[in-house]
Amino acid sequence: MMDLLQILVSDSFWAASLRIATPLIFGVLGALLCEKSGVLNLGIEGIFAAGAMAGWMAVWLGAGLWGGVLVAALAGAFFGLIHAILTVPLGLSQHVSGLGVTLFATSVSYFIYRTALPNVTSPPRIEPFRALDIPLLSDLPFLGPVLFQQTALTWLALIMVALVWYVLNRTALGIAIQAVGDNPDSVDAQGLSVYGLRIGAVVAGSALMALGGAFLTMSAFDAFFFGMVNGRGWICIALVIFASWRPGKALLGALLFGAFDALQVRLQTEVGALVPGQVFLMAPYILSIIALVIAARKADYPRALLTPWFKGQR
């Protein structure tokens, strides 16, 4: 019990929580933006893989770290555009199209990686983002290690939370995006383009998702592995429901999740001899399912989620 308390007050635990939460923050925000406009984007798992691969490869080819981030975002936007075209103007099943985009984005990424690096035994490494070193702030007790020794991408994720919140709640564009996810007819009646808003939201959301993938290869690790996304995208889809489509709660959900994951790694070293390690590996997925079940009953879905809308057809 004392051990648990010691873990919970240690700065390294909270620093790890925020680090683990970072790709999820990007992913949840991206999924939230898509769903707010009325489009479920199950392409997320593949878009994570595409962002991870594209960002890593751009850096490996010499584009620089921020160049890699940009390339990852563009790759995400590209696959998001495919999903948007299939589900918005064509109005096809968002479930199936999303899964199709996941399969497509994953296999494109794997194929390109394999073709560029046919016979490498160990994956080549890049120089990833370093921990920030801000004079004074990084040296603060507790807050220094937790907040100010993270990498720049973690800060980008936190800024994105504020930005997405601001855009959705304080700008005309955001109000329109929310309206198009609730009642597209009313948006159309105001002379705004339902298609344009939805496609834009899906493309932007997918770019955000890809940044989550980029964090994996450019900050958490320094190389690309097959299967490295490992369900993170699906966890984000569950977290959006848990967060009832609010950016602030999305951040909270991702942080709770990160904290739990960081805790299980530490508990594993404590009681690892008693319980098989796989029990801890399963925990994040089971936790997501539980969170989903709890949130499902009172989930306040965007009312037009999953419902295609065709112009001139009421």
Next chain:
Amino acid sequence: MIRIEPRPAPPRLLTLGVPVLAALIALALAALPLAFAGADIATAYGEMFKGVFGSLFAFSEMLTRATPLIFTGLAAALAFRARLWNIGAEGQLYLGAMAAVAIGAGAIDAPAIILIPLIVILGAAAGAAGMAVPALLKTRFGADEVVTTLLLNFVILIFVQMMLEGPLKDPMGLGWPQSSPILDQGMLPTLIDRMRVHAGLILALIAAGIAQFMLARSVWGFRLRAVGENAAAACHAGIRVNRTLIGVALISGALAGLAGVGEVAGLKGYLTADLSPGFGYTGIVVAMLAGLSPVGVVIAALFIASVFVGADSMSRAMGVSSYLADLVVSMSLLCVLIGGFFARYRLVRAAKAPA
């Protein structure tokens, strides 16, 4: 000004032609990644063709690969017909495989006539149990089954790894995380001498036949389709929607479980954590290519299996990454989706409506 207008009744030729066209377009699009990889395109297609139809062995390999895909394709097709999004066939496959080795690898020493049916039934039951959980979470708590089935895939795979390092581990396995082999009399017989294609294929074809009949001709099939087309109306007409959903969930899970049974008791003989290269997910592509028709599933599974086996063989001959197959499979899903749109809707040029 272009308007989208639903076709009064989708022409039969289009409903049948669209998947074929989509598959062919996806196959043709493979030329792009082939060119990217710097391969000679004509030779590559030739190698792929040879890899499937070049010999009896190649053809048998294709049928072997199609067997689990027919099962997972049926699992997806039936569930999707009822608008139950079972994306968990991958996990249910592993549950079926795990049940097969748990019962067949020495736990019971019975003659084939008892052991094989036992393995098949328990494998199906394990798969069904795996889908019962998300189905109940959906009907009782309204938890979206897409997310729960997807997440359960990961839980089940980790559980398999745990079992393979624990109770199911082969003591003779030299430390590898694999199960003990299924007893000889528990193995499904092979169909052709010295080939790998096994009786699981016959089971899969029978399952497709039954599914086709039940879906088209039985009250159960009618209820399932009614729930899928309009759950509210079905409920109004006195169909117990939740019961129907749980019923189809169990059958869908059982079919996916049978895919796992076939892979261990028909092919590999023992269970490892890399038993399935994504058969569960590929089953969704199979089901969509099939237009969610059980007979169509058989044809689509043969096509997808040909792509995999052909691309594998081409990859070995020419050094192009075998991820090409996954690429073609995912492109055929996107193509059939787009094609399905044009089968159901048409674009009409319309005068701009007066404001």
